[in-house]
Amino acid sequence: MIEPRVALVGAGWVVRQVWAPLLVQQQAQIVSVIDPQADAAGAFPALAPAPRWHRCMSDQALRGCNLALICSPNVHHVHQALRAMDQGLHVILEKPACLSLAEAECLIQRSRASATELLVSAAASHRxxxxxxxxxxxxxxxxxxxxxxxxxxxxxxxxxxxxxxxxxxxxxxxxxxxxxxxxxxxxxxxxxxxxxxxxxxxxxxxxxxxxxxxxxxxxxxxxxxxxxxxxxxxxxxxxxxxxxxxxxxxxxxxxxxxxxxxxxxxxxxxxxxxxxxxxxxxxxxxxxxxxxxxxxxxxxxxxxxxEDNVAPYRAFLRQHLATLGSSPQAREGEYRKLRSLASAMSALYPHLSSSGAAPSVQ
Missing domain, CATH: 3.30.360.10 (Dihydrodipicolinate Reductase; domain 2)
Known part of the structure; x- marks a missing residue:
């Protein structure tokens, strides 16, 4: 089991109230907070040592991290996940992870090439x-x-x-x-x-x-x-x-x-x-x-x-942090889940995937 050193990408309500406290409970260290909003710098006053604050994702923002939890606006999910995996970080993507099957395939290919985990947050199935x-x-x-x-x-x-x-x-x-x-x-x-x-x-x-x-x-x-x-x-x-x-x-x-x-x-x-x-x-x-x-x-x-409302998120983290980076077979199961969910999004929002082009890293 690796010791998670986390970059929080996005510091909105669900990150502050749910993900961050649960990560600390699971003995993860929050190293970096990446969010353009000024109040994100002081969003986690109880953390010691205090995480670094960065307005955007960069090599410096990801330095010292081995896991990125991406909870930014939906439009950024794919390119931020690709960049994190390029830097060797495992990734947890908040829903919706992506909105087209082409984007899912791009994420899966990058995960395979970088030998990093690509996890889709899955609270509902852990209820x-x-x-x-x-x-x-x-x-x-x-x-x-x-x-x-x-x-x-x-x-x-x-x-x-x-x-x-x-x-x-x-x-x-x-x-x-x-x-x-x-x-x-x-x-x-x-x-x-x-x-x-x-x-x-x-x-x-x-x-x-x-x-x-x-x-x-x-x-x-x-x-x-x-x-x-x-x-x-x-x-x-x-x-x-x-x-x-x-x-x-x-x-x-x-x-x-x-x-x-x-x-x-x-x-x-x-x-x-x-x-x-x-x-x-x-x-x-x-x-x-x-x-x-x-x-x-x-x-x-x-x-x-x-159970309480937070229990499914806790169960998700407990399960996946314990095996982070150690189970290629489980990785294939995550790919299958992502493809299935992304195909549903493609069918519901065809205008978002009509070009069929894979996204580029920004």
Whole structure:
């Protein structure tokens, strides 16, 4: 096991509140913080020794690091990951890791050439309820899968209206790539990570009063009244995977429902599984999460361990930091997962990958 010396690329809410504390718990040293915002320099006052602060990624910013956690605006993910791997760093990419299959192949080739790990952050698949769902499918509880219905719809959950999250040039896509990546992480895992062949989709613009639908739990500066949302607030789609069933997906940063809720329903030849919960950090949550199996009109609850919202991230880091750089076989599994998820993004956002060109390092 290597001792992780980390470059944090991006110092936003999830890095400050989730990733950084968990990395410290796992005995990782945060060496460098790379973020153009001035307040990033003092974002981690409790760390000793204090990390260096850099406004942009450079050889100097990556010096002394062996792992880059990339949580920057989506448009930078690929070229920053490529540069980090060129410098011999292992990489953890926050979602969406990339938005086209061509970008995924470029990342995979660079990972192989540099013998570095390329990991996609995967909180959803490390949830206890999701693990119970996957185990039930693997055990044959519902027979042959016909269709997967996956949805994550918030009442008021637009991330910082007017910020990079909602700017087309920085985020590239909206709720379908943000919330949808987590949903597809689960659905495609159940199907053993096939490629997505095609998709029908309808991306819906944000409401006119977007500032009223800001995600309150992020505890960030309130949105300006005139803040524009340039990416979709809602997305509805149907995806066809190679040799497999349909995936029907719905995402919403803002909707008319009472609670922020995640539903995953699997329809099979022998029964149906449904998970009803709330992914993420919203406080407007489903009060009593449930996982149920229905066979011949009889519904049975399935047990799963209670856990806090941060537990899946902790489990992800614990698993991958322990084997960082030591398992070529696991590396191939990550490549397969990335290809599968990237093919879904390509199908949902074909305008982002229409050129088919691999990205260049900047």
């Amino acid at each position: 206890s309820d999701v693990r119970a769902l996957v185990a039930a499918v693997a055990g044959g509880a519902i027979g042959t899968l016909h269709c997967l219905d996956i949805s994550w719809r918030r009442q008021r959950g637009i991330p910082r209206p007017g910020s990079w999250f909602t700017q087309a040039g920085q985020a590239l896509a909206g709720s379908g790539a943000d919330l949808g990546w987590h949903l597809l992480e689960v659905a495609l895992q159940v199907l053993d990570y096939p490629l997505v062949e095609a998709a029908l989709y309808h991306h819906v613009a944000a409401p006119g009063d977007a500032g009223e639908h800001q995600a309150s739990w992020r505890a960030e500066q309130a949105a300006a009244a005139e803040a524009r949302i340039e990416v979709e607030s809602q997305s509805f789609s149907c995806l066809k995977v190679e040799g497999g069933p349909l995936i029907r997906m719905s995402t919403a940063w803002a909707s008319h429902q009472e609670r922020d809720a995640t539903r995953i329903t699997l329809y099979g030849s022998a029964g149906e599984l449904q998970l009803h919960t709330t992914f993420g950090f919203s406080q407007n949550r489903v009060a009593q999460p449930s996982l149920t199996l229905t066979v011949d009109g009889r519904t049975t609850p399935l047990a799963f361990a209670a």
